[in-house]
Amino acid sequence: MLRKWQAECVSLALSKYRSGHAHFLAQATPGAGKTIMAATLAKQMFDSKEIDFVLCFSPSKAVADGIKSTFSQLLECSFNGALGETGCSMTYQSLRFVTKRFWDTLSKYKVLCIFDEIHHCGGDNELNSNSWGNQLLSDVQHAATFTLALTGTPWRSDKTPITLASYTDPKGKIVCDYRYSLAQAVQDGVCRKPKIALIDCEEVKVTESEGLRSYNTIDELLNEGDVTYALILKDQQALLHLIGEAVSRLISIQAESPNAGGLIVASSIQEANKIASILTNSYAQSSVVVSYRDTSSHEKIKEFKETHSKNWIVSVGMVSEGTDIPRLQVCCYLTKIKTELYFRQVLGRILRVTKSPNQEAWLYTFAESNMIRCAEEIETDIPDTCLYLKYECPDSQPSRVDESSKTKAFDAQLFPASIAEISFNWSDDLPASEPPNGKNTDSFESSIQLARFNQRVIEAFRGM
Known part of the structure; x- marks a missing residue:
């Protein structure tokens, strides 16, 4: 049984897709049940023959495994990406290891791509996107028939615009297709106070x-x-x-x-x-x-x-x-x-x-x-x-994921940009920097x- 907001969001997404739109952005407060909503949407699109395959992307292996579990249960399959399967769940970090041949093959089918916590993928063009966002802007969006972007928080700490988000003015105010706030979730008994x-x-x-x-x-x-x-x-x-x-x-x-x-x-x-x-x-x-x-x-x-x-x-x-x-x-x-x-x-x-x-x-x-x-x-x-979300397009954007990222669930971009907030290097885990304002x-x-x-x-x- 879907929650009210989940049913509304699924209905609205289907309506938008069927009216000729390819992208749908939903913001729902953490803990509201975004994964179940997304899996239900995918199931209904499979049942109506609107898609042949679904790909899910998320920021960590733990989250990817959780998505795999939910989708395999609702779609009644193993959801492991094997031949004959209906889809798979992977991390954003793994995007760089997927071959172009895979995307070219996938583009021949009707594919729904689901991006969980989309704020991890900054950028709305190739000049201001990070390594993950650039991958979405090129290979993934080219292969996808439909995209569903999910987030609990529609802004990024580094103030880079979110990939796939729509903007209503030059200042970059985000407009979500569907929004479910923490206040609504608390009132509905979906989230705790x-x-x-x-x-x-x-x-x-x-x-x-x-x-x-x-x-x-x-x-x-x-x-x-x-x-x-x-x-x-x-x-x-x-x-x-x-x-x-x-x-x-x-x-x-x-x-x-x-x-x-x-x-x-x-x-x-x-x-x-x-x-x-x-x-x-x-x-x-x-x-x-x-x-x-x-x-x-x-x-x-x-x-x-x-x-x-x-x-x-x-x-x-x-x-x-x-x-x-x-x-x-x-x-x-x-x-x-x-x-x-x-x-x-x-x-x-x-x-x-x-x-x-x-x-x-x-x-x-x-x-x-x-x-x-x-x-x-x-x-x-x-x-x-x-x-x-205000931003400036840099001349170049270095890759922010190293080889160890295949198992790493840590997004360095969540760290504050100001030196004052990362000045102390108490261990080898964070990069050293000079103390702010001469502080000891x-x-x-x-x-x-x-x-x-x-x-x-x-x-x-x-x-x-």
């Missing part, structure tokens, strides 16, 4: 060469002090407090829903291992670490999803969007990535409604200015800061004292 806990502290002391300085909030420290946000994310006391609050919340939820689990998004593999150690040694919580560098991460994610043997999954570049783990109900956002796009993608991991008695969804992060803004704007479908790095790590923690809780859609 998120609660965001912003952890702050009333007493911050920093010892500098000039002497001792005091601050009353984390945001004041970051704005006025010689400290970056990355240093807060490494502070032992801050981590102990925030993780402790999240653990207490998960234990409370598990009293009603024993299978509930938690997600922690970390900045680096080094930090992820540190967080896992805190969970084990300080709070007696079981956890598993997954990262884009671990070739067994997809199996670990699957085991965490299905066996319920671990309380927490600590992720580096693996569980941000599209990964379906319905048991997740608590999240700690402990990454240096401060874009609204990434924040909403991570939040979406804990919003899927299940049959469990408890349907709370909690996200914990620090009260840094960008995090505060993201939390306060969560009820806004498309925040004003992200409504327009490790020299002050042991000189920061955070005390008297408090939290502000933002409860979205309270009136619904």
Whole structure:
């Protein structure tokens, strides 16, 4: 049984295709059920003989496997791309390894191409598209009879226009063919109401060469002090407090829903291992670490999803969007990535409604200015800061996917573009860069004292 929005979207897409249009762009909030909608659309087009084949593309292997599972169930086939099959599911990274002969052969048939999380493919022409977007603009669109582009967030962090999106004016305001917001999903009972806990502290002391300085909030420290946000994310006391609050919340939820689990998004593999150690040694919580560098991460994610043997999954570049783990109900956002796009993608991991008695969804992060803004704007479908996509066409666009991308689920473009936001290189996982505005790095790590923690809780859609 389709949800109301899914049935509406399928009907509208069919109507548009049958009226002579080849492309359809749908934005539905994370957790709303885009994959089932897409699979249902494909099935109806197969039944009416409008397509012979369907190709699905997504940003990671975990998501691609989930799509394969859903499509194989609804289409009653293995959906592995073998001879005689109706389709297959692959990652965007794998596009560069597909031969031109394959696309030429495919162009002789009626093909539906489905692009999940289309914001990963920037560009609307060959001059301003990245490597994945350029592949879509050339080979894939040439072979496709119809395209279905899906996204939970119709903007990119690097402000490059989304491939296949329609624009209504020169400023690049996106127009979706169908939109299903988080507000609608909450009202329909499709998604949970998120609660965001912003952890702050009333007493911050920093010892500098000039002497001792005091601050009353984390945001004041970051704005006025010689400290970056990355240093807060490494502070032992801050981590102990925030993780402790999240653990207490998960234990409370598990009293009603024993299978509930938690997600922690970390900045680096080094930090992820540190967080896992805190969970084990300080709070007696079981956890598993997954990262884009671990070739067994997809199996670990699957085991965490299905066996319920671990309380927490600590992720580096693996569980941000599209990964379906319905048991997740608590999240700690402990990454240096401060874009609204990434924040909403991570939040979406804990919003899927299940049959469990408890349907709370909690996200914990620090009260840094960008995090505060993201939390306060969560009820806004498309925040004003992200409504327009402005861009300049560079002379050339280097490839952003290396050979290891065949197994990598990490999109480097989600990192903020400003040096100020990626200045600290705490491990080998991220490229080094100069500290912003002369701010110091490790020299002050042991000189920061955070005390008297408090939290502000933002409860979205309270009136619904």
